[in-house]
Amino acid sequence: MEIKNESIKILVVDDEESLREICKDALRDEGYQVLQAEDGQNALEVIAANEDIDMIISDLRMPVMNGLELLEQIRNKKLDIDFLVMTGFATIETAVECMKKGAADYLPKPFNINHLLVKVSKVVRDRSARMDRARLSNIVRMLNLSNALNSQLDLKSICYEFVLQVQRNFLPDSAVLFMRRDDRTALTKSVVRGRLFREDPDLFSKVQKLAEESLEKNKSFLLDPSNASDEPVFSDQEFPYSMLIVPLLSQMKKVGAIVLLRKDKKFFTTDEVQLLSVFAAHVATAIQNAKMYSRIRDQNINIIRSYAKAVEAKDYYTKGHSERVALYAVKLGGFLRLDSEEMDLLYTAGVLHDIGKIGIPDHILNKPSKLDDEEFEVMKSHPAIARDILSQVWSLKEILPIVYHHHERIDGKGYPEGIGDGQVPFLAKVISVVDAFEAMTSDRAYRKALPWEKARDILLSGSGSQWETDLVEKWVKLVSDEGFESIQQDIDVKPFKLMDKL
Numbered sequence: 167m168e169i170k171n172e173s174i175k176i177l178v179v180d181d182e183e184s185l186r187e188i189c190k191d192a193l194r195d196e197g198y199q200v201l202q203a204e205d206g207q208n209a210l211e212v213i214a215a216n217e218d219i220d221m222i223i224s225d226l227r228m229p230v231m232n233g234l235e236l237l238e239q240i241r242n243k244k245l246d247i248d249f250l251v252m253t254g255f256a257t258i259e260t261a262v263e264c265m266k267k268g269a270a271d272y273l274p275k276p277f278n279i280n281h282l283l284v285k286v287s288k289v290v291r292d293r294s295a296r297m298d299r300a301r302l303s304n305i306v307r308m309l310n311l312s313n314a315l316n317s318q319l320d321l322k323s324i325c326y327e328f329v330l331q332v333q334r335n336f337l338p339d340s341a342v343l344f345m346r347r348d349d350r351t352a353l354t355k356s357v358v359r360g361r362l363f364r365e366d367p368d369l370f371s372k373v374q375k376l377a378e379e380s381l382e383k384n385k386s387f388l389l390d391p392s393n394a395s396d397e398p399v400f401s402d403q404e405f406p407y408s409m410l411i412v413p414l415l416s417q418m419k420k421v422g423a424i425v426l427l428r429k430d431k432k433f434f435t436t437d438e439v440q441l442l443s444v445f446a447a448h449v450a451t452a453i454q455n456a457k458m459y460s461r462i463r464d465q466n467i468n469i470i471r472s473y474a475k476a477v478e479a480k481d482y483y484t485k486g487h488s489e490r491v492a493l494y495a496v497k498l499g500g501f502l503r504l505d506s507e508e509m510d511l512l513y514t515a516g517v518l519h520d521i522g523k524i525g526i527p528d529h530i531l532n533k534p535s536k537l538d539d540e541e542f543e544v545m546k547s548h549p550a551i552a553r554d555i556l557s558q559v560w561s562l563k564e565i566l567p568i569v570y571h572h573h574e575r576i577d578g579k580g581y582p583e584g585i586g587d588g589q590v591p592f593l594a595k596v597i598s599v600v601d602a603f604e605a606m607t608s609d610r611a612y613r614k615a616l617p618w619e620k621a622r623d624i625l626l627s628g629s630g631s632q633w634e635t636d637l638v639e640k641w642v643k644l645v646s647d648e649g650f651e652s653i654q655q656d657i658d659v660k661p662f663k664l665m666d667k668l
């Protein structure tokens with residue numbers, strides 16, 4: 167990138183006025199902006215009054231504060247200012263010391279002015295390259311973060327992760343993420359971090375007002391003590407902060423605003439405004455997607471529940487069966503420490519496992535006595551009917567094998583395929599245990615509910631032949647530990663990623 171010398175600010179520090187003047191004239195001829203100071207102490211005052219100094223060219227031997235001390239102060243304050251040392255023969259060792267402490271280069275006195283300009287130009291080039299690299303690595307980091315956020319669908323996680331990453335990358339003393347609910351202009355706080363709002367109780371409402379303006383006008387704010395009073399909300403109070411507000415918009419849809427605050431003269435830069443704006447735009451899209459997915463997810467859950475209810479409408483005695491099987495399956499899954507994807511599969515498969523009964527004639531479904539062989543053969547077709555129905559929904563393909571095989575036995579005597587232990591999908595085995603348990607402990611057309619202890623004994627006697635022993639034992643332990651009453655209570659079911667894909 168081409169460097170414009172006009173944008174470079176250089177501070178020349180020397181107790182010899184004539185030398186300062188020579189340097190100043192030569193540097194100005196090259197286009198640089200030049201400031202002067204007569205010693206280290208004076209230099210620090212100039213720096214405090216001018217935040218954006220890029221380079222110091224300093225003598226070493228000076229009254230009040232010498233060059234080495236000045237350099238140490240600059241480094242202690244972590245100011246990003248390059249340091250070029252001018253040194254006479256007598257102070258050459260100190261110059262070496264300066265290089266060790268991070269000076270960019272040194273220039274032996276007396277020097278030819280062209281020599282000075284060559285050194286300055288090299289420092290400027292190195293500085294520019296260093297900043298480009300830093301900017302690029304920041305952008306790459308932000309883009310990676312944005313991509314990671316875009317693959318997230320949970321709104322809360324996106325908001326927390328966004329603020330966390332903003333804190334790590336911009337080091338604010340406080341940060342707040344505001345979100346817009348519905349189409350109201352007023353914003354509500356989503357995530358708040360840091361101490362400044364506790365220290366200054368009036369600050370929050372004022373910041374919120376400005377954040378609302380930022381979003382309404384699609385405008386970023388960069389405020390510090392020098393310009394804050396231009397904003398009406400801050401016109402009547404001292405403003406010891408640097409504040410950055412960036413609106414979050416996704417395809418012109420107003421999503422929210424992020425506010426960062428720093429104290430103690432750690433000023434935000436225009437580079438940081440740009441960087442945060444890019445990040446905010448990506449995050450706004452991720453938030454919009456998450457909101458959309460959440461709406462679709464709710465709809466899909468309702469559709470799936472209504473499918474299950476359609477079956478229950480035909481089969482009065484199985485009312486609530488599918489939902490309870492789903493909840494039991496998730497409880498057992500939690501006990502087995504399955505991951506969230508498997509839990510989602512279990513829940514969805516649980517709700518839909520008997521959907522195939524939709525194709526079974528009512529007189530068989532609701533027969534008040536045991537089915538005869540012929541009727542049982544018809545009943546045995548419900549997993550295949552379920553497979554036919556569900557295979558038309560691409561996003562449910564992962565639950566197909568679970569639903570299809572939920573009546574298999576590990577001894578191979580089940581249906582529809584009669585496959586044995588090694589071939590029955592694990593999650594189908596889980597459903598099979600809780601399905602049998604739920605059926606036994608509920609009223610049916612042909613019998614009353616069994617006490618849970620009876621159901622437990624039947625499960626235990628069939629373990630190793632009909633059901634997998636380990637699963638039966640775990641389920642029995644879970645029900646014994648928690649109590650049959652409490653096991654029937656609703657549980658907090660995790661988000662259903664599978665349904666998100668519908």
Ligand SMILES: [Fe+2]
Nearest residue numbers: 519520572573
């Ligand atoms: Fe079934």
